[in-house]
Amino acid sequence: MSTISKLNIDSLRNILQASLQLSPGINLLHGENGSGKTTVLESIQLLASGQSFRTSKLDSLINDDRTTAVVFAEVASDHKIGLSRTRRQGHQLHLDGEKQRNWDNVARQLPVQVLDTSSFLLLEGGPKMRRRFLDWGVFHVEPLFVENWRKTRKCLANRNLLLKQSTTDRDQLRAWDSELCLAAKAVDCARALYFERFVPIFNRVYESLAKSEVGPLSLTYSRGWDAEKELSDVLLENRHTDIKYGATQNGPHRADVIVKSGIRLAMETLSRGQQKILVSTLKIAQGMLLTEALERHCIYLVDDLPAELDRRNREKVLKELIALKGQLFVTCVEREALQIPCQVRPEMAVFHVERGTITA
Ligand SMILES: Nc1ncnc2c1ncn2[C@@H]1O[C@H](COP(=O)(O)OP(=O)(O)OP(=O)(O)O)[C@@H](O)[C@H]1O
Ligand SMILES: [Mg+2]
Structure with a gap:
């Protein structure tokens, strides 16, 4: 299974510290503009591939007042993946305590797709x-x-x-x-x-x-x-x-x-x-x-699905994504903007994000 069960984020953009117990189904993150929703998705992509879908300047991800950002995940297949990124010194990636030379092994554990x-x-x-x-x-x-x-x-x-x-x-x-x-x-x-x-x-x-x-x-x-x-x-x-x-x-x-x-x-x-x-x-x-x-199921990071999609198409896309039975991370400003189609009832965790603080 490619499912993240636990995600810790430290000093990434405005998120100074967060520890999330995740659902293997849908993880819905809602909150105001600039609260840190996309940053959570970014942390997962960073861990899975060493890249961000928002920027190629990865140092900008490190919180302005800190020198090191850390992302750690427990994957349901019993693997532990940790990444630390330090300004100017680049990154250190570990899989089950072993230092990795590149992302090959980690990327295979965490196949991630982004829709933003x-x-x-x-x-x-x-x-x-x-x-x-x-x-x-x-x-x-x-x-x-x-x-x-x-x-x-x-x-x-x-x-x-x-x-x-x-x-x-x-x-x-x-x-x-x-x-x-x-x-x-x-x-x-x-x-x-x-x-x-x-x-x-x-x-x-x-x-x-x-x-x-x-x-x-x-x-x-x-x-x-x-x-x-x-x-x-x-x-x-x-x-x-x-x-x-x-x-x-x-x-x-x-x-x-x-x-x-x-x-x-x-x-x-x-x-x-x-x-x-x-x-x-x-x-x-x-x-x-x-x-x-x-x-193996792919993990989907879906940022701001409502943007550019009308309600009907939003629901259609969401339904297809849910039917894949993989782990989904979905962000939206207002929780009501994303109605999960009632025909499908996957496991779901809802997180509210407010100025970098995340509450379940
Ligand atoms: N290096 C940094 N250090 C501190 N704060 C940062 C840094 N980079 C970005 N930020 C702030 O962190 C927040 C990142 O928010 P993010 O983009 O995750 O918000 P969002 O909840 O997805 O918002 P939106 O709904 O507008 O998409 C913003 O408030 C941004 O100003
Ligand atoms: Mg965003």
């Missing part, structure tokens, strides 16, 4: 956002993916260094090209396999949640280089351009998921609300696939 007011960026943002979305799933479902992706990035970094030199060493370039092609092929295969499993699940959720709102939609995986050619040939053909730009123009680092509504890109035609429904559908489908593949 900037979720539309998945469609409106650049391919990086959609690659990250896709790779979240591939990471969890294809165990060898992460190693191959790291190899790919290392090859690309070295290749790009060579490309930037005034006279490119062709022998070295050839050597990095062949390593890159091996790793890139493995990355592309893992992504393509995952995508193949993902699409039918997405279509199913889309049918019930979004089709009536959004209309016909198609998803296509684009691997980052000509679908008809070997990467080695493409690298060779584009060597001059790569040298000109000092960067590799083709490869799995350019992969994308193309989301089209009819004949146009979804982001060009859909309203913000429609985009939110669509992004919710994509993320719900990922959670379903995770459960199907690993018998």
